Amino acid sequence: MIRHYLEVLKLDAHDDIGAGIGTKEDQRFIAGVAEAVLEHLPEEFKGRLGNVPVVLEARPAKYLVQDGFDPRALGLFEGPDHFHQRGIEAAAAPSRIVLYYANLLAMFADEDELREQVEVTILHEIGHYFGLDEDDMQRLGLD
Template sequence: MNATTPNEATREAIDALLDKVEEIALENPEAALAELESAPPELAEDPSVVLVRTDLAFAVHGPEAARAVIEPLAQRIPDDPDVCHVYGLVLGELGEQERMVEQFLRVLELDRVIDGGDTVDRETEDRIVAAAEEALASLPDPFRSRIADVAILVEARPSPDIVREGFDPRALGLFEGPCDVDRQNLEPTTAPPRIVLYSANLLADSPDPETLRVEVQTTVLHEVGHYFGLDEHDLEHMGLA
């Protein structure tokens, strides 16, 4: 007799389903979505499955279809930060700014509670700073000299004020201030640009030291790209999205 409890067996079945869907989605997102839609209710209604189904529904059919998938789950478990985050992203795609911000602020607060606050240990913060400096040092000389006075700051996560403006509470970094071209026409007293790295979000996304280093460097280069005038499409094409 198998000693595995029903809950454990269901979890294993969910993991197997998601692994299968991930492989299918690489070549055929529509088939991957159909696989999830035909899953038994005990698997299909699991939050992790619903989140993947939401992503696939968005990719295949657009934001309205994604909303139809995620909204019932958000109503059923309103205090799950992952669900709130995906729901907020979908609402943003639908242009519902006020409701998006409501979900984003909830994510910010729930993440703080789960993480036990906004404190990241000094060793981790030092690793983030070192990885950021390494990324800047890797830039070709003409670019490195033009970004020499751009400050790199580390904060735990975005402030409620910028989240209220629609900023993603789980963003890994932010570029603020005038870009390289704009600075040529500004007064010398204008506040210099800065790149902010969000340590709690980076650590949640990449808990392993090596993956954290790579993620920090990718994030820094992404924000440096904004400084030099690249948009999100350009950065995605360069593998820095």
């Protein structure tokens, strides 16, 4: 499986170049949608998210894929979740939410579908930050 995942990662990244996926305009659009989603969160959640950045990366890093992470994932929450941050030493890696813009753009060419999927992906990863698992996400319609 890992060998195939790595091949998918390589082929998709190569195809991005030919398809023109991931322009600065594309990235600005996704970042703007993400900012709007975060802005409309209830205040109690915004405050708890604290300094958890949302970053854009083209596709998952090779080291993640080598560990079995899906190369076509749309997002990722990394780091300690909200409940574990209080006990983490300052030297620990910070939490962050990653949006994989090339994967989003490759799967959702329609602007409205892309906007909706960016919103779902952000909310999904925020859910992980607050301790929800994949079953919880499915019940909430965030899968």
